[in-house]
Amino acid sequence: MPRLAGRRTAVLAVLALAAAAGCSDSGSSSGGGSSANTPGVTDTEVTVGTHMPLTGPAAAGYSKIAPATKAYFDYVNAAGGVHGRKISYKIMDDTYNPATTQQVVRELVLQDRVFAILNGLGTPTHTGVLDFLKTNQVPDLFVASGSRNWNQPDKYPGTFGFNPDYTIEGKILATYVKDNHAGQKVCFLGQDDDFGRDSLAGVKAVLGSVAAEQTYVTSNPNVAPQMGAFKQAGCQVVVLATVPGFTALSIGTAAKIGFKPSFVVSNVGADYDTLAEQLGDAAPLLEGVVAANYLPLNNDDANPWIQLFKKVNTQYNGNAEFDNNIVYGMSVGYLFVQALQAAGQDLTRQGLIDAVEKGGFSGPGLVPLRYSADDHSGYSGEQLTKVEGSTAAYFGKPYRTDDGDGPVTEYTEAPPAPPANGIPPQ
Template sequence: MAVVRFQVAVLSAAFALCTAMSNPALAQKSYDNGASDTEIRIGNIMPYSGPASAYAVIGKAEEAYFNKVNAEGGVNGRKIKFISYDDAYSPPKTVEHARKLVESDNVLLIFGSLGTSTNGAIRKYMNEKKVPQLFVASGASKWNDPKNFPWTMGWQPSYASEAKIYAKYILKEKPDGKIGVLYQNDDFGKDYLRGLKDGLGDKASMIVMEEPYDTSEPAIDEHVVKLKAAGADVFISITTPKFAAQAIKKAAEINWHPMHIISNVSASVGGVIEPAGFEISQGILSASYTKDGSDPQWNADEGMKRFYNFIAQFDPKANKLDAGVVFGYAAAQTMVKVLQMCGDNLTRDNIMKQAASLKDFAPDTLLPGIKINTAPDNFAPIEQLQMMRFKGKTWELFGEIISSDLGH
């Protein structure tokens, strides 16, 4: 009997070994700093104060989404610890917080930090440390550079791609237009401007004035006045929410009614249009890749039902009209998807590997037909948009979904 028991034990051990070898996920768990059997530590840097504080709702929505995931048991049994700091949209503060998150808080990665200049200030550091700087909340083209910065990846469509779509629309609808551009005097604004000129091609001379502003300015009224005086009948406002609302108000005040296009980052009904005034915002144009939380057409949409339930349960103070809430929810959902794909291999290397292998992933709040795809040589998850016009109290989508690949 003892011999039989010994043989059974040997066979059981051999079977267990074979099973483990055939399924590496069962064989061992792999962790880097910030991950364990019970926890995943995620860092974030957001402008909860300062000139871009309208975006604070993104960080709050992301935190609420992770709270939802934790309440449902976490990711593969692990709870997410979300550590988010306020940089007031100031690059030196971003650097300070990134170092603290990596070196003191021991996060596994930094996710969804907002801003072009702010993320630009920490990109080299993150790549030298080989810590993922994942799903950057900025549409700068430079986040899609896996060859030189393999630890940094964007999330939303690039500003340059969006601007090319506007250029295409202007050339079709107002080929003789005179374009006045108000742009933020940093990488964010310059990226848009470059994309607009690329999209206009040999018609770039349609731009009659390029007017920069700094985020330290309390108001941009005088810039709007100058653009009207330049004879512009197309007004492109490459601005963050506070200044986008100011520009809408000032244009109405001086009785200027050009074709008015605002960048997607300032297309929030609750954060920009409502504060500026519904009446004076009629007909404004933009482009989107997310569903509008204020639009009743989505009330029966399964994805938006889940979003509304999430707000009711986990983020009741959030304004569902605010595009930042929709954005934060979808970005956090993408982050959780990557963590789920990692299984028990929660190394920084595997985080980037899985982030670069997303296939047709559709977060609840993205427009129908828009899906997230990445590859080792493509760090641009979303590359599609649809034009929209403001009417009544909501955005009205029109035309087809347009790919940012406008070469054909």
């Protein structure tokens, strides 16, 4: 089970000590030496940490991600771990509040002395800890957000994304709109941060402009003004760059005011099971919603990755209701295990970063990962989904593109099947 952030008094004391010491433990964290003096690493264990919205406005769905990652680690640990080390995963609740994120990440690094931060979630939350993690030379892997901030290898050499970045996603969603809703008024609602701005940039790169654009803040769960403005503007298609709670709010609010556009939704806010739970009796409003994903869907029981993750979920995650958030969390876990394996027996922080930059990882993703010394972004594209008959299913082929003016092109290679034992080969 995840450990909630509950050591506020202790962490304040740690912060005071850190301030006096210059807020850096870089003398023992660079990884230039050996695992013997690397924080979070012993002969038998490697400890990593994360910040997640276990409670708060983004908790719907997202609170299931880190426990799923931990479940996959427990599965690997039961088979002996990685290079003889078990993976310990410390999960801290930041409530999707940037100030709390800074507090819990400092606790993880300065008090718990984790080896790395893994899959910290959120654009506004994680942006605030980039400089701290850089100063303390802590690997910052596979951030749970599609912000382009994570792909700055010169500025943040230890930070790597995981999700396709939001501009890539915006281009792919807008290509669908251009091909299927030509001549219709397209409007855009996005989170008031890089999530929304980067998504809108991708949409405009393909469509040129939108008829109306609005933003929301997660502290205000009322999108009636935005939906009302779209209705008045005569919007026929609404693109949403929203977290799940605000996707549900937008679709539900639109229905209440008699506004019935076609909704096209960012992957991060489109998990069908999460939205259906949020909408309750109004779940039929999701029929026809188009979104995108880059991992196998939770309802594809014939997919060998889904078979593996369901097995792990049953054995190590309390048989939690299986949705795409669990698929996501276990996919992150699988990738991190590959990175640890590639970093070698003599595990150091720099060795881990070098291993990720070398790339060559494969897994359940429908498109390739893009890691290299010059590219710290994650997956390179997505495939479109549509809700039909209360089920989200893929259609068409996966697409790849870039966050510039490159074309949106189909990707035709199928992902490999998982190893027979479900663990990357060492």
